[in-house]
Amino acid sequence: MELSLDLARQVLAAQPFSVLLGTRLAAFTAGSVALELDVRDELLQQNGFLHGGVLGYAADNALTFAGGSVLGPAVLTGGFSINYLRPARGRALRAEASVVHASRRQAVCRCDLTMLDGDADAALCAVAQGTIVSTSRSAG
Structure with a gap:
């Protein structure tokens, strides 16, 4: 199945948590993706930085969309790791x-x-x- 920007946006819109956060699909091509979300007070931790859980969500979802762009839409995250480099402050997050x-x-x-x-x-x-894994029967 050929994945397109429109289909990828439909997949994102079908994720209630992504809708809650207001996540946008800014770019989608074979092998790469860019997700964005605006920072709002409800997403901050006690020191005023974007919560690490929001960063983890964005990484997980962006990794999965990138993997899905080459494997097809039936994918799940097999596992991921994240390294925090500096406090996250700004008006928007781009993954x-x-x-x-x-x-x-x-x-x-x-x-x-x-x-x-x-x-x-x-x-x-x-x-x-x-690592993103295909859940399609034809893949394995």
Whole structure:
């Protein structure tokens, strides 16, 4: 099945948690994806930074969309790790993920999580890597 930006946006819109957070699919091509979400007070931790759980969600979802762009829409996260580099502060979060290696059954992907604050200001705040697995019967 050929995945398109429109189909990927439909998949994102079918995720109640993503809708709750207001996540947008900014870019989607074979092997890469960019998700964005606006920062609001409900997503901050006690020190005023974007909560690490929101960063983890964005990494997980971006990794899965990137893997799905080459494996097809029937995928799940097999596992991922995230490294927090600096406190996440800004007006929006951008999660850019790409496929590092893919086989018929799984894809290894990486993700950069960047906080945006104005037109030119961006700060890398976390990086993640994960394995995305196909749940399609034809894949394995």
